[in-house]
Amino acid sequence: MRLMTVWTAFRILYRLLRTLVLSGASGGHALPICLKHRLCLKVGRGLRTRRHRTQAIFPTMFSICVLVSLFRIFPNARAESPADPLLVFAAASLADAMTEVGQAFEVVESTEIVFNFASSSILARQIKSGAPADVFMSADEAKMDDLERGGWLVADTRHSLLGNQLVIVVPVDSQLKLSDERDLVPASVTRIALADPRSVPAGIYTRTFLQDQRLWDTLVPKVIPTANVRAALAAVESGNVEAGFVYLTDAIRSTRASILYRVPIDEGPVISYPVAVVRKDRLNPLATRFVSFLSQPEPMRIFISHGFIESVRKVSVGEKPGSEAP
Incomplete structure (x- = not known):
């Protein structure tokens, strides 16, 4: 304008x-x-x-x-043009909820949002490589910590917005019976899908939980790592694995997988979704407004309807509830 x-x-x-x-x-x-x-x-x-x-x-x-x-x-006249779409990088587990929230923001601001959904580790690497993201929402604090240390985030725009919960899912027609994670040990279970435990937040959360239960070394030979949590769910839905660890928010939307066990929130690692504005030469003014919009009642209602829980403070991967945040 x-x-x-x-x-x-x-x-x-x-x-x-x-x-x-x-x-x-x-x-x-x-x-x-x-x-x-x-x-x-x-x-x-x-x-x-x-x-x-x-x-x-x-x-x-x-x-x-x-x-x-x-x-x-007015050197930023071109950058402030409302014709510039807002480019949001978000964790794959946020795809359904964030798409709905984005539609609400587009109505309020009369603008366009372009989403890039992938694992948080891939998105963080893309940002470091110069991808023109305006906003980044990760599925863990570690990826955001790394970007913040590297100066990739705009100061004072980062905050933790949401939480989630780990669940064990099986194909909808499975005869497997599970009362907790220890029922994955018997030989009847040969393949367990989970997001890559070396780099993807959902996999890191799962590995941390199983290590705390002293089961990781026993179950790791059965692990089938996937690119992200949605891929782990797809492996379960297709019947290619007997079970899988995914987020509650992904599992409750599936019609081809059943939830057999929910990891108690007070036993599992705290799952945190931080969001921040990405530093660029010319900032899109919509970025800050979008980050603020996410905390408003209507977007939070949408997130909660998709199974997310509201985050109350910053935490790191592997931190337990009640412990001091670093």
């Missing part, structure tokens, strides 16, 4: 100056700017002199100088 205003001012200024200057060149009668009138005008020999050519060029040069000055005063 500001860019349009500057351009309009330039056109008005140019027309005014050209009319005034050419008015003097024609003996006091303003020359019409309209091409139609100009074609009908008989210009005297005097206008072809160097003096009058200079007078004709003056308004153009002066107006250009004014336009350049205006852009120096």
Whole structure:
């Protein structure tokens, strides 16, 4: 909008100056700017002199100088254009809820949001490689910590927004019976899907939980790592594995997988979803508004309807409830 205003001012200024200057060149009668009138005008020999050519060029040069000055005063005019879509990088487990929240924001701001959903580790690497993200929402604090240390985040825009819960799921037609995670030990269970425990938050949370239960070393030969938590759920739904660890928010939406066990929140690692504005040369002003919007009642209602819980403080992967945050 500001860019349009500057351009309009330039056109008005140019027309005014050209009319005034050419008015003097024609003996006091303003020359019409309209091409139609100009074609009908008989210009005297005097206008072809160097003096009058200079007078004709003056308004153009002066107006250009004014336009350049205006852009120096408003260097972010292009970046603040409402035509620029907001690019949001978000963890794969947020896809359904964030899409719905994004639609609500688009209505409020009359703008467009483009989402990039993937594992938090992949998104963090993309941001470090220069991907033009405006906002990043991770499924764990560790990825956000890493970006913050590297100076990739705008100061004072980061906060923890949501929480989640781990569950064990099986194919909907499975005959497997589970009362807790220890029922995965028997030989009848040969394959357990979970997001990559080396880098993906959902897998890291699962590994941390199983290590605390002293089961990780026993179950790790059965683990089938996947690219993200949605892929782990898909492996269960397809029947390619007997069981899998996923987030509650993913499991409750599935019609081809059943939840057999929910890891008690007070026993499992605290699952935290932080959000922040990504630092760029030219910040999209919608980024800060979107981050603030996420905490408002209507977006939170949407998140909770998808199974998320509201986060009350910053925590790190593996931290237990009641412990001191680092």
